[in-house]
Amino acid sequence: MAHDTSRLHLDTRCIHGGQHPDPSTGAVMPPIATSSTFIQDSPGVHKGFEYSRSHNATRFAFERCLGSLESSGLLEEQDRTCGGFAFASGLAAIGTALELLDAGDCIVCMDDVYGGTNRLLNRVRARSQGLKVVFVDMTDAARLQAAVKANAPRMLWVETPTNPTLKLVDLAAVASIGKAAGAITVCDNTFATPMLTRPLELGCDMVMHSTTKYIGGHSDTVGGALVTGRTDLCEKLRFMQNAIGSVMGPFDAYLGLRGVKTLAVRMQRHCESAMRLAQWLERHPKVERVVYPGLTSHPQHALAARQMRLHGQPAFGGMITIFLKGGIRESRAFLEHVHLFALAESLGGVESLIEHPAIMTHASVPEAMRRELGISDSLVRLSVGIEHADDLIADLDAALKRC
Template sequence: MSSQEQEHLNGAGFETRAIHAGYDPDPTTGAVNPPIYATSTYKQDGVGGLRGGYEYSRSANPTRTALEGALAAVEGGTHGFAFASGLAAEDTLIRSLMKPGDHLVIPDDAYGGTFRLVDKVVAVWGVEHSPAAVHDVAAVAEAVRPGQTRVVWAETPTNPLLNVADIAGLAEIAHAVGALLVVDNTFASPYLQQPLELGADVVVHSTTKYVGGHSDVVGGALVVKDAELAERIAFHQNAMGAVAGPFDAFLTHRGLKTLAVRMERHCDNAERIADFLTSHPAVGEVIYPGLETHPGHATAARQMRRFGGMVSFRVTAGREAALRVCERARVFTLGESLGGVESLVEHPGLMTHASVAGTDLEVPDDLVRLSVGLESVEDLIADLEQALG
């Protein structure tokens, strides 16, 4: 879909862009949703004469094009890229931006999969990294290496400790040494937070999570504003080939259209659950940016629309008690993902963050992470009450 054909969306609200960006009703049939173009190959109008720019579905597919246009629109970018997974997006981005001998800063409580990619895959390639508390601008300033640091990588809120990074502050630090700021916006979603508007250069998503929203598709995304950077990413996306398939792109695009209404309910439920846990005697600490006691609350209030659907807490009685909470939950499903309509519970130390065990990024063993879904909040609270019992 050309930019000219989508000009009517300029200045439109988030919900309108999420529903209409990337695709106009089919001129022949009037179909309001993009078809699933289940094709690898396209007939060319003569040698080198591409019809609509399509030649092979690794390079481009109309269903993926619609999703990528919508992703760019909701993130306030100009170019979106859809991948087979969040880690495929991250790997492609790192290899687009970095070369052996370069350095990047990562969160000291990064998602375990990101840490594994950087520490076990990218490091072998010759890229160096340093963990830093990305919620502390001074710590990041100390970690960057002028002339060597090419990327400052932030999650905000972080996974699973829900630390909040000052995006504008980190952008200033990164740009001062000639580096780019990459923000993993998975936990917040484009509805709650707009990193590009705050100075970030690249936004990363695991679209498996809130964007897709229904635990039925795996995907990833990158969104940028800069045309030269977009060209580099597009080259590597095609050269490396870890693209979203047409059916995955269709499901992800469908999920994006309801993101705004889903996030409002996620936030409503998470706020109620955080309040409940705060007063429970078995809980030693509740970690949720919406609580005024959270050290990043003021920053989150400044750069987020609301505070999200993720809640972490530490169980007073320790590791075994935390494991019992995970095992006894019934409405909360024991599972490693997040951002779906159903509520999930997990023990990060043994599940999503097992890859950081024994490192500086190791998470507390009494920590429980909740992805708060869209169920009746009374049922969710009752389930936690019995699980903590």
């Protein structure tokens, strides 16, 4: 029997949120349910499971945990997966969320978003769904207000901190503009995670995650998720998840559920180490500029301190962006000489990763837009893992000496 885990601390919900022992065996950890189909006693008479695209016990367990962590406010009695929906990738989750829109609708999107989000909107859905896509710098509420007034969007899409320039967006302000306009406000909470930022509590209608990142936490699974507390959206998403079919498989759901159990302790370490590294980098002579929401030099440090909190204290995540002195030659030399930091796309794993967005994760963003956003050849993005911070600093120091 499900019990209400929604009032427990987030640390506890990472482990117990939406979870209960397997009713058939008492297994404490949910088994990986591999069956694609389920026996029926008579046509249409079954135990609530018909076909695994629609019903999978391992995926349901992961979805309930995410629903609990993001505080959807929905209990299992109200919604089978507590408002959580898991998909084959973050982009599959975004693609499914966009199906809430009709052909020709407008979506207003934060200008600095993950390159794949930009590509899906600009190069796929603008054509196939006729979406009108308007990119706006949502750090400026007046600009957002004007874009909403001019375009009557049905959806606002926001990321905070943004990828890769780590701009902060005031979620409460954006959500209230969205609500007044009758638009669905969706927050990609991949960078901050539910441990640090609480989009639904701040008024957003839906949260999106690439669970490939901090939720999974070990760079060994690809997945995505949507969470909502709105029962009307729940109903539509459940239909879309099944109708489109880009669902998360049971093995990835198991890895996601296993990974998320340590999210609270991992995020604490990510935040502590990233702060140390950011302060150290800020003093390094080869570094032109460091962007990290925890630094007082970050233009939105005050907003970050309010909106990103862990255990009641400001906490700023594990992502750092630096601008090196020089250009592509210096960036390449630096990136070719790191050892502990793996030169690889993605982020949010226990191991530290480093990458060059202009050539790697954001190559799909049109060059003019990259220039406008400041994604230059000297910009390098770091995902600070949970190794000892002294070792990470030594690794960066040695590589910086080579550029």
